[in-house]
Amino acid sequence: MTTHSSPAQITLRSPAELADALPYLMGFHPDDSIVLVALQGERGRFGGRLRLGIPRDRAEWSDVAAQLAECLIGGSERRGARPTGVIAFLCQDADGAGEEPRQVMDRLRPLAQRLRMACGRLDVPVVEALCISSGRYWSYCCPDVTCCPPEGAPLTPPGTSPMAAAATYAGIQVRGSLREMEARLAPVSGPPARLAAQEKALDEAAAALVPRILGAADRDAVGEDTLALAGRLLARLRAAPRTGADDAAAEEDARDDELVSDEEAATVVLGLQDRGTRDRAAEWMEGPAAAAALRLWRLLARRCVGAFDEHAAAPLTLAGWTAWSAGDEATARVALAAALRADEEYAFARLLHDAVNEGLDPEPLRASLRKQRAGRRHQARRDPVRGGE
Numbered sequence: 001m002t003t004h005s006s007p008a009q010i011t012l013r014s015p016a017e018l019a020d021a022l023p024y025l026m027g028f029h030p031d032d033s034i035v036l037v038a039l040q041g042e043r044g045r046f047g048g049r050l051r052l053g054i055p056r057d058r059a060e061w062s063d064v065a066a067q068l069a070e071c072l073i074g075g076s077e078r079r080g081a082r083p084t085g086v087i088a089f090l091c092q093d094a095d096g097a098g099e100e101p102r103q104v105m106d107r108l109r110p111l112a113q114r115l116r117m118a119c120g121r122l123d124v125p126v127v128e129a130l131c132i133s134s135g136r137y138w139s140y141c142c143p144d145v146t147c148c149p150p151e152g153a154p155l156t157p158p159g160t161s162p163m164a165a166a167a168t169y170a171g172i173q174v175r176g177s178l179r180e181m182e183a184r185l186a187p188v189s190g191p192p193a194r195l196a197a198q199e200k201a202l203d204e205a206a207a208a209l210v211p212r213i214l215g216a217a218d219r220d221a222v223g224e225d226t227l228a229l230a231g232r233l234l235a236r237l238r239a240a241p242r243t244g245a246d247d248a249a250a251e252e253d254a255r256d257d258e259l260v261s262d263e264e265a266a267t268v269v270l271g272l273q274d275r276g277t278r279d280r281a282a283e284w285m286e287g288p289a290a291a292a293a294l295r296l297w298r299l300l301a302r303r304c305v306g307a308f309d310e311h312a313a314a315p316l317t318l319a320g321w322t323a324w325s326a327g328d329e330a331t332a333r334v335a336l337a338a339a340l341r342a343d344e345e346y347a348f349a350r351l352l353h354d355a356v357n358e359g360l361d362p363e364p365l366r367a368s369l370r371k372q373r374a375g376r377r378h379q380a381r382r383d384p385v386r387g388g389e
Contacts, residue, residue: 015130058111087126
């Protein structure tokens with residue numbers, strides 16, 4: 001099996017090398033996850049990949065396996081490249097309540113079997129299925145105890161494998177664990193009084209803005225006010241640069257949170273519930289504004305507390321879009337999955353999530369948004385009153 005990370009190329013020949021490659025394929029360590037990776041061509045080049053949390057209810061495993069197989073193989077076929085094989089990864093650490101990693105492997109074996117059967121029914125074999133738990137891996141397919149012993153084998157120490165060297169050469173980053181990435185998007189925690197103050201601000205913003213958004217006469221004015229405030233917050237964040245180090249992310253996110261008041265966050269969150277306003281906010285997708293925009297959308301998602309948790313779908317989707325536009329597919333996948341957990345019917349998040357998973361190019365959407373912005377500016381020059389930014 002071959003992975004291409006231009007200009008580097010590396011061939012993976014063993015379960016150990018596949019287990020080591022997983023974080024580099026995904027861009028993060030996918031804890032509590034099913035990951036399926038498509039193989040393309042005679043040499044088994046890595047193609048599309050899917051990730052889903054492992055369902056706690058075993059009764060769901062058969063349906064989930066069938067859906068994942070159909071999504072991966074069907075998506076590959078729509079792109080004109082039917083997979084020649086699939087690699088399955090089951091990633092879950094021991095629960096800390098006396099369960100051993102080998103017991104995790106045994107517990108998940110029926111799920112691995114269901115994944116193999118689901119892919120097989122579509123005439124695509126699972127050529128390897130691995131369980132990764134608490135620093136060790138097991139193969140559900142390899143019978144050779146010299147390379148895959150019953151007690152499992154230790155994962156390669158981080159940064160010491162050929163895959164790690166190739167990834168470093170290609171500029172590929174592993175952004176911590178999935179759990180850590182999701183924590184950056186989750187509602188803030190803290191003293192009850194602090195959370196109550198943010199929820200009160202959201203309540204007041206909803207009472208003030210929702211009737212205006214629903215009323216045609218005032219909707220555009222709310223959008224303009226929302227975007228103007230978001231622009232000021234972007235400038236504020238850009239003036240407070242970050243190191244960008246993953247190990248400082250939580251601390252730097254906390255500093256970002258201090259820069260935006262409850263009332264400011266609530267006003268922008270409620271304003272972004274309007275689709276037109278959200279689509280204009282998506283234009284902060286490239287150039288100097290993009291990094292600050294990603295920080296702002298994460299921040300706003302964290303402020304969607306209490307009864308307003310579903311409102312996080314809009315800023316989470318914008319975070320996913322901004323990350324995807326910037327080439328950070330790992331962050332995009334996590335943010336868009338979080339948006340769909342907040343509101344499974346949120347159409348923009350669903351479209352973007354499918355596009356990222358199918359390996360599409362974000363440039364057509366960027367071009368559309370640029371055209372939208374240029375058209376609005378042209379209208380502003382012709383009619384400053386009606387077309388102004």
